[in-house]
Amino acid sequence: MFKTARSKFQTWITAGAGTIAALLVAGLMGAFGALPAHAPPQLPPDAAIDAGRWRVQPARAYVSRAKLYGVALKPGQKALVLEADLTNRTAQSDKAYFNVFKPDGIDLPDSTPMIALARDSTLTPELHPGMTERMAYVWPLAGNAAVPANLSFGVTAEIFKPRDNLYGTPGWFNPYRLGTVTMPVADLPESGS
Template sequence: MRVLHSFKARVAALLAGVGSLAAAASVALYAAYGKVNRAPEPVFGPGAAIQTGQWHLVPRRAWTTGAKVYDVPVKAGTTALVVEADLTNRSAESSVDYLGLLRWNAPAGVSAGKPMVVGVRDAQQMPYLQPGLPERVAFVWMLPPAAAAPAQAAFAVQSKTYKPVDNLYGAPGWFNPANVGRVELPVARDGARESAS
């Protein structure tokens, strides 16, 4: 009886090992297939109209400054990277849910974090944007004192999906952030704030 039990245990262990190998192989094949068949990431430039679900985004220009920008103070020795864009709220309610919309792909060694967002028209930080009304806003990132200002900058554009009923709270909202492309902008140096079209 003990021999039979030992034999069953060996067979079970062997089957578990084979199952694990099959699972690992299928995951590797699925990942390889996904990489091979993945469409190239869309790249947008200045003036491109980008639909992100909740927002309609038109990036305009990027520039750096070491001085106060739209009432956002810049510490001495620090440089601000500013991206101006036109945003239109495509939802039915006023919203400030745009902090994750642009994510700066900062150079190695630079911690980008989330930007401050300012309304260009009245220099109000984190303005509520009304449905259907385009507003020019400035996304402002602070560079560490030792970081060099980039000549070109890339930003991941994030989209969310609307759910009328959330799985957790049973309430409507915008969920499941995913990248829809990349914005690449030349960066003007030292406060080049001439008007953009």
């Protein structure tokens, strides 16, 4: 009977120690999980940015109330425009650039921009490998939407994998927020750019 009581006591101590250790680990993990996430870094607006499949360099941002780059606005609308130089870093022509830039802190009726080639207003062209092209990202806005004098644009990058987990093929995956670039926003007169 003494061995049984002693055995039960050891079991209770072991179980209690295990429970305390588990609670301690769970508490620490919860504490670290509750830490605020780090803000993405501020990227330089005047330098080329390596964003995975694209090398991007923002050129200028402005608000326009006139039709520009083939993008017609509805009556009472204006457009937020970001012009940027994009270079396709892949080995094939591509137009997967829609999510590279996203304005922060502004209410967009549609988060997907219209994108045009600046030199000839071609909408959503494929960009060829190694060629740098000036692209215009155009987000229509309500005419009375407030646009700050300086606006941050989130930059999204992707990671190249020689073999993905599902099909074993190469590609660009796992989009993530690389950082933020802040640009002054000009207000163009009615005549457009």
